Amino acid sequence: MxxxxxxxxxxxxxAILVYVIAAGMLVPLRPGLMKTDAFNIQAGESHELTVQSYNTFYSKAENHRAWLRLHEEFTLLASEVEVVDDRHIKATFDIPEKMPTSERVAMASLIVDTDYDGSMVLPAAVSIIGQEGLEADPGPWLVEPIRDLSHRWTWSFPWRNIxxxxxxxxxxxxxxxxxxxxxxxxxxxxxxxxxxxxxxxxxxxxxxxxxxxxxxxxxxxxxxxxxxxxxxxxxxxxxxxxxxxxxxxxxxxxxxxxxxxxxxxxxxxxxxxxxxxxxxxxxxxxxxxxxxxxxxxxxxxxxxxxxxxxxxxxxxxxxxxxxxxxxxxxxxxxxxxxxxxxxxxxxxxxxxxx
Amino acid sequence: MIGKSIKSLALTQQVLLFASTYLMIYLNPVNDFMRSIGKIWVVVASLLIIFFGIVVFLYFIERRISKLEKEFDNEQQEH
Structure with missing residues (x-):
């Protein structure tokens, strides 16, 4: 005594350090998007984007959705999302001919949402290259806003790129x-x-x-x-x-x-x-x-x-x-x-x- | 003669190409060991640095104790 x-x-x-090392090393990271297989996408074309992710379980989810987002307000829903395996999906985007703003090249972030893993963001995922001589038309970029995002709480640490x-x-x-x-x-x-x-x-x-x-x-x-x-x-x-x-x-x-x-x-x-x-x-x-x-x-x-x-x-x-x-x-x-x-x-x- | 040298040149070129491709894949920072499995080995390395820091410290303390022990023994002999 x-x-x-x-x-x-x-x-x-x-005792505290045993807890810190055990919990610090064993608690998983939240699911996140790592990278895509493309740098540029031409406007006016349909493009299939392969997305590599971390700690995701795509095969356990039933509903998969993906968006490209420009400047916070312009979004484009993927016409088709195909599950390759737990860590990979293929999202097909039909990019409209006209860019939503007057700029020719715009960086788009990618948002993936599944009902198992919740929603994930990849900032600056691809750049979209518009055709020359076309006027801006934000119309098609405002049809499908991002909504009803899923969320799943687990004891996990945040996913951060890099x-x-x-x-x-x-x-x-x-x-x-x-x-x-x-x-x-x-x-x-x-x-x-x-x-x-x-x-x-x-x-x-x-x-x-x-x-x-x-x-x-x-x-x-x-x-x-x-x-x-x-x-x-x-x-x-x-x-x-x-x-x-x-x-x-x-x-x-x-x-x-x-x-x-x-x-x-x-x-x-x-x-x-x-x-x-x-x-x-x-x-x-x-x-x-x-x-x-x-x-x-x-x-x-x-x-x-x-x-x-x-x-x-x-x-x-x-x-x-x-x-x-x-x-x-x-x-x-x-x-x-x-x-x-x-x-x-x-x-x-x-x-x-x- | 010329054909032979062209052949060996082509072979050298091929070997160089292969070597450079291999080096590029091997040295590509995205594919190296420390960056595999979500860079978890960086955390392992940090923990190892701390562990070996404590080990070096233990060694330092032990040396100091040995020195004190020796001084103590010398004193005992003098008296």
Whole structure:
């Protein structure tokens, strides 16, 4: 019982992380459209579009419908939808001769709706090329509006093009940063305590928390780099949040250089505590303010605080919030081990020199 | 003689064509391993990075403990 009282947060962190890894990896993605086999369709022709989809069950559905949509308002219903297999359908569109607006080329998005999987959208699916010298006629594009869309609720994560299954990285990459921020906050708290009381135990606290926070940040950088490689195209794209996070980490790494450069004692404790406070205060504009003032590939940038919508819907929150708590408690456990070790070292030094 | 060289040229061309097609399919970013099954391996790689990060950390801690142990042993011998 006594052991439980002392170790409860460790067991809690392990339980939460087991849930986060299991739910984060096993809950399926919602069905979605991946791509079509055509780039351009000529107006005035009938075109059969093969649509490749993800996690769909077309053979289980009875009613399949597909639309092409231009500029939100102009829609065209497929004259025929044929199921190839669970993941493929062929939709035939009879494109009217005249474009709905005066432009010659227009990007159309594709909407597929089945009574089993619900409705799915593929933005910018095909471009429709109009014939030259014809006037615009929106008439045929207004006959069949999109209506009576089906919806099926399951415990599943949103389908996002390009992101695909990597949306699950939200539970492993993002909590590294949240954990790092919380750990650094605690470290700044102990740095203030050290400066106010002069108790050298707080120096070990600050050191252990700074080390754990830096490890979390490095893991965040590496997991982010591999995620970026397969979604944004390269490991490092000079995104504002990437750069600022790297600067923050460099500032915190300098803490260890400073600490190693000085001989152990009261003075080192005070100097490094002041430096930790500086590093923490510098991280606030670097991580919270500057990235929000710049356009960024990351969600929740360019003036919009936080992220939501299809990047973090309610289903994802049931895994994401526990993930933050779990990873933070787990890293606090790690920092505690480092703390006890550096306390042992400090005490043995004190014994030798006194 | 000329026929032979044309033949070998045609063969070289064919081999090059085959190789380039093969390379294009193999190196095509859409078909590579990390992008298969909806890019799930990117998530697996992230989890592996975190796991090995913790492993490296454990190694670091163990080394520090060994150092302390050695210091402790030396002290015992001195007294």
């Amino acid at each position: 006594e052991g439980f009282r002392k170790h409860w947060y460790k067991w809690l962190s392990v 992101l695909e299954e990597t949306i699950r990285n939200t539970y492993y990459h993002v909590p590294m940063w949240f954990g790092m921020m919380l750990i650094f906050l605690l470290s700044a708290f102990y740095a203030v305590k050290l400066l106010r009381t002069g108790d050298q135990r707080f120096d070990s606290r600050v050191y252990s928390l700074n080390l754990t926070g830096t490890i979390l940040g490095l893991l965040g950088i590496f997991t982010g780099a591999i995620w970026a490689r397969y979604t944004w195209g390269s490991y490092w794209s000079g995104d504002i949040k990437q750069d600022m996070a790297a600067i923050t980490l460099l500032i915190f790494m300098a803490y260890f250089l400073l600490r190693e450069a000085m001989s152990p004692g009261v003075k080192r404790g005070r100097v490094t505590a002041v430096y930790t406070l500086f590093a923490f205060l510098a991280s606030i504009p670097l991580l919270y303010i500057i990235p929000r003032m710049q356009p960024s590939l990351h969600p929740g940038s360019g003036g919009n605080p936080g992220f939501g919508g299809d990047d973090l819907d309610n289903t994802m929150k049931t895994v994401f919030y526990p993930a933050i708590i779990g990873w933070t408690l787990f890293s606090y456990w790690i920092s505690n081990v480092v703390y006890r070790l550096s306390e042992l070292k400090r005490r043995s030094l004190e014994k030798n020199y006194s």
